[in-house]
Amino acid sequence: MPLWIYFAVFAALTAGTLLTWWVSTIDLGMLNTPIALFIATTKAVLVILFFMHVIHSPRLTWVVIIASFLWLGVLFVLTFADYLTRTWKIY
Amino acid sequence: MSVVTNEHPAHEHHPFLQHHFEDLGQQHEASTLGMWMFLTTEILFFGGLLMAYWIYRIMYPDAWSLGAAQQHALYGGINTIVLIISSLTMALAVRNAQLGKRMATVRMLVATLVFGGTFLLVKSIEYTQHWREGLFPGVHFTWNETPALAPKVQLFMTFYWSLTGLHALHMVIGAGLLIWMIWRAWRGHFGPEYYSPVEVMGLYWHFVDIVWIFLFAFLYLIPAAGGHHG
Structure with missing residues (x-):
């Protein structure tokens, strides 16, 4: 895979981490958990598809x-x- | 087996091609598939623990909120970034191995080991603080703010120590595997034809990273703001 994909995924993962931390400082009531879970799942899918090369498996x-x-x-x-x-x- | 190995002519095939495989491509597919089978058991292992955590979280939202408030989101956040960087260097190590860049592979694997070690160092600082604060479950567990909730907060901390402890154990095993891979890469075992061990090691490392992504969200972040909403 081209090098830029690894760095793009890394940037997305870092952004996701900052986003999930920032969102946790705001009380969104019922939405707190779904949002945190959604961000975590998106990060996991990115790691699985690109870092773990599943997309080419x-x-x-x-x-x-x-x-x-x-x-x-x-x-x-x-x-x-x-x-x-x-x-x-x-x- | 050893007799057969000694009898067949040397250099007839790649030194790391095992005899029960047709070619290196088939061997590589079998290795990654086998690793994924193992990771399936790991997904269900951590998944089961997180499910138990979740059920108690629904039962004791107040205690879970208090428990999560004892965690230092800064440490957790730093460690999340550190692990993501280590996943990047791991992925680059696999890529370098694939391209046959020997020293670049070694460098990226060493970087992964350094970031993995950083994670464990930060974790041990956190553990020491929790220990001093009396937040280790057992006879020395101290919780004076809300005595009625003490057993439930202790349950939260039991999940905290179990989940992060098992995760840290996986990290230590991963560090051991990394040292082995650094040695093999240094010896020049890997190249475009054969890099399965680095790739499979990478699958394990990335999986441990994914587990942490969820632990960070569950133990440090989610209940802190909205514990009372279940």
Whole structure:
């Protein structure tokens, strides 16, 4: 990959870090968590695609990576579906 | 195995091509795929811990807010930038190895090691402060501000130490792997045909960086402003 891509990704990651820190100093109520999660996920995707060269990886690697996040999703969805719907305790 | 290895003519193939692979390309694909399989287990490992953290955060938002307020976002932020720089130097090391630039590979790997060490140094300063403040879970845990919330703040700190501690352990292992890679790069093992070990080492290093990106957001930032909103 051309050199500029690495530096562009690095700049985006640094900007994301500063942005997530700056946003955390403002109270946006319900939006605090989604925004921080969105920035963190975007940074992770940039690292995976470019630093980890997944963008140029064979399909099989893509399948493994997508499957791993799919299973993480199953873990989260099923567990939260339980804990967040227990009527005997109001969170 | 060793008998077979000794019998076949030398220099018939690349010295690092293992016999069960057709060619270096296939070997490289198998190496990266294998590393991703391992990283899948790591994603679920850290993912499970973060999920447990999240459930307790929803249950005890006030304690989580207080716990996060004990973290020094400046240290966390500096370490995030330090790790991102180390990821850049790691990616450049892989690129240099790919291009067959021996000394440039060594330099970038050493830089990655230095930034990784900086991260651990800052982390140890933070740990020392938390320890002195009585924020290590156990018999010496001290929390006098809001006694009713003490056990819950202690739970937050348990997650803090577990998550950052396991992450730091990964960093130490990564530093060990880096030293090994620096030695191999120095010996001139890598080139355009064969750079899989640096690439695979890079996958591990970047993964550990990604884990920190989430830990920084979860432990230092999110609850600080909006803990009371769940």
